[in-house]
Amino acid sequence: MRKRTHNRPLQGRTVVVTGAARGLGAALARAFDDRGARLALLGLEGERLRELAASLHGKPACWEVDVTDDAAMADTARQVRGRLGPASVVVGNAGIAEGGPFADSDPQVWRRVIEVNLIGSAATARCFLPDLLDTNGYYLQVASLAAMGTSPLMSAYCASKAGVESFAHALRAELAHRGVAVGIAYINWTDTDMIRDADRHAVLRELRGHMPPPARKVYPAAQVADRLAAAAERRAASVYVPAWLRAVQPVRACLPAVVTCVARTELPRLERTQRLEATGLLGAGGRADERHG
Secondary structure (H helix, E strand, C coil), rough: CCCCCCCCCCCCEEEEEECCCCCCCCHHHHHHCCCCCCCEEEECHHHHHHHHHCCCCCCEEEEEECCCCCCHHHHHHHHHHHHHHEEEEEEEEECCEEEECCHHHHHHHHHHHHHHHHHHHHHHHHHHHHHHHHCCCEEEECCCCHHCCCCCCCHHHHHHHHHHHHHHHHHHHHHHHHCCCEEEEECCEEECCCHHHHCCCCCHHHHHCCCCCHHCCCCCCCHHHHHHHHHCCHHHHHHHHHHHHHHHHHHHHHHHHHHHHHHHHHHHHHHCCCCCCCEEEEEHHHHHHHHHH
């Protein structure tokens, strides 16, 4: 990035956040606003975006757009560039989730999770890449612990997060010599509408309950967002929230076998007490996506 302020590298720089209407995206908007960035907030819920923008000091600009719509995203990128200048930081945050047995999943819902989380991230990066090349900028991909250690009953979400991790690694290697940095954010349970809704479903509540105690903890969205914004300031290749997630990397190859071993015992126990059903798209963001569709 050019012309950095010594202690506020994002001051006056254009930062794009997708999925900004609520949850982690809204918290990221506040964290970047506190750092003096010029914000472009993208999401499906226009009214919520406008309310959020009005509450921030920098009075961000907002665009109601579906990240899976290539033409609309390209047009939005042109509008952002014309109004705020080329983006120096782009955060691929937009995401949805659903849970339940894969065999009973709705093919359209399952596909939509992949489209928003993976295809939407790729569309975001593609449309803003000319700006990042111009500014020697930074693309931050929001991934998850699910990218490192998959879970039963969350097949679409886990597949999408593993996909965005691999996508970000490939993009980093492809752009390194051109001055664009690419980071991956590995986050655990974050206090958002999506996670709170997940806990209403026995199948997902039990899933979290069988994780090791440190992995069950839910972290405030503002805390996670502050760590991610700080990572953007230093153009970090990776950021882990909580920090102990970094320790999972060296042993991640062992996780599928461990998860399978636990699931072989626990899933039959759950099935004896309750029917494991599909949840549909989770949270208010998921419902907004359904209304849009």
